[in-house]
Amino acid sequence: MFKDRVFIEGLSIITTIGVYEWEKSIKQKLILDIEMAWDNRIAGLSDDVNDCLNYAQISQAIIDYLQHHQFNLIESVAENVAALLIDHYFTPWVRVKVSKPTAVASARNVAIMIERQKENINY
Ligand SMILES: Nc1nc2c(c(=O)[nH]1)N=C([C@H](O)[C@@H](O)CO)CN2
Numbered sequence: 384m385f386k387d388r389v390f391i392e393g394l395s396i397i398t399t400i401g402v403y404e405w406e407k408s409i410k411q412k413l414i415l416d417i418e419m420a421w422d423n424r425i426a427g428l429s430d431d432v433n434d435c436l437n438y439a440q441i442s443q444a445i446i447d448y449l450q451h452h453q454f455n456l457i458e459s460v461a462e463n464v465a466a467l468l469i470d471h472y473f474t475p476w477v478r479v480k481v482s483k484p485t486a487v488a489s490a491r492n493v494a495i496m497i498e499r500q501k502e503n504i505n506y
Pocket of ligand 1: 400401402403406455456457458483486487495
């Protein structure tokens with residue numbers, strides 16, 4: 384099985400997110416942890432940034448996307464980010480964890496996680 388990965392861990396984004404009415408007029412912090420399948424051999428041999436899955440470019444794209452879209456559920460955030468990574472950055476498999484650390488006062492964190500893959504590819 385193909386094992387190479389690119390990670391983005393602890394990506395912090397301030398955005399409008401939440402189910403309740405009072406949440407729709409404020410901004411809250413989300414933390415994203417992302418794991419993307421990618422063949423790192425080409426970039427590892429060429430040492431050329433154009434050959435890699437560029438975590439800096441992708442981080443900025445996710446920040447821009449979430450600052451311009453509003454969701455109720457963190458599940459929807461994860462689903463849309465996974466689709467962005469598969470459809471626009473061509474990663475064949477992703478794991479996306481979305482944390483909303485300030486959502487439950489008595490919990491250190493709450494989060495959901497999904498794994499998605501490009502259709503017809505098994506990872
Ligand atoms: N599984 C989820 N449960 C809840 C969510 C969510 O996005 N996913 N959201 C809320 C509210 O927005 C909450 O964060 C307000 O504190 C409740 N449960």
